[in-house]
Amino acid sequence: MKNMLILGAGTSGTMMANHLNNRLSHDEWNITLVDKEETHYYQPGFLFIPFDIYKPKQVKKSIDKFIPNNVSLIREKINKIDKDQNKVFLQNGLELNYDVLIIATGTDIAPDEIEGMLGDKWQKDIFDFYTYEGAKNLRNKLANWKGGKLVVHICEMPIKCPVAPLEFAFLADSFFINKKMRDQVEITFVTPMDGAFTKPKASKELGYLLEDKNIKLVPNFNIERVDTENKTIIDYGGQEVEYDLLVTVPTNKGDEMVARSGFGDDLNFVPTNKGTLQTTVKDNIFAIGDATNIPASKAGSVAHFEAEILTENIMRYIKGETLNETFDGHANCFIETGHGKALLIDFNYTQEPVTGVFPLPNVGPLSLLKESHMNHMGKLAFKWIYWNMLIKGRHIPFVSSHMSKSGKDIEVKNEPELIK
């Protein structure tokens, strides 16, 4: 018997276990998943918890629920990968041999990367909403908060779900309007990028949002430290922004296991071929989702498209065939804009988000890069799709792993070659 070993049973790892369970011969392959967690979180739901739109219990289910019967789950911390011996060492001393390894260990926040952030004010005046605990604590804080300066902040790129901080600012505007205290809250969006929107079409279509919602923008802000005494964040250029409540997206890092294994970049992301999803570490090691260093967004939809392509490539690898360099960086994300509306964006490595309709050309029903109530309903419906289709590795009808050009307002002269 040969061993297919998957590290991490989050969105990517669970999807791969389901895909490969359907494709690999059970007479020839054992599939094993390793994860220390007991709970599978619906991470897109974290955004809604602080505003009490979702209850915490709506975003969690048991990790086992989504793992096929033929796949073994080992609940243990991963110590390191020994690529030369094709072995993974677990914290409890267990050693696992593999023929093919998939790294799906994701990314986590690292507030300790910024001086002053992880002190006695962490989860008191300074919150994250990228963890279950952070989102819950922030909900409790917002329930009784009397108002003041709310600063929504990104420490540094890359981060998981790059639009989530902006969505947070939009939802905060709605939340305080509904609480009839918007005039007591000053919302500032602070980003290391040169704007809230960084691509030409999105800036043109969506530039009005910040102004309409009276959200102040501080761009090009690269945080050096937090001064918790004076409730100020300070950047390397000396710029200062005061806060009463700081909602930050801390530095995102890959799993420490990657560093212990002796590969990974500065932030523990695994060097991976952006077209094939094979790592550059060794031929029989693949990586997917937030764990990789590929220049695609760190998002569940990206992982979903990657999973379809990685499954094909692993089947090809096993048969000794050349891998397809077909992953185009496709991402498809709903963006909440508050007041029951949302945007939908569809893009890839080379094509910026454009206007048009999705998923059916000329029909929709979802509109791209425009606010609509239908898109908001789409975002809420996505929770059902996630639990029932996406992580079980079922194909979502009409949605291709490659970005489709049909029904979108794409300028032909700039046609990128990667788009079909």
Next chain:
Amino acid sequence: MIEKTYAGTAVACTDEGYLQELAQWNKSIGTEIAKEESIDMTPKHWEVISYLQDQNKKGTALTIRSIGKSGVVSIKEFYELFPEGPLKKASRIAGIPKPVSCI
């Protein structure tokens, strides 16, 4: 897309003034773009520019952190060399794309 002329050479730029093709870049073009950003280039500036171009050729996404750890400059020095939005300015002078998020 627009066409601009730097140091007597016509180059294709984005509407925000970033070169479309690093292949069209040369040091004289870099010097003129730097003037537009009110920066007088020194050997240290060029050392940073050359690091950014190497990373771009490798397909690595650039961040302030990675530059700080590059051994070429510290983050503080990077700010001193290219004040206010150093990554954005340095990328433009280097002829590589503007750092962007997904929208």
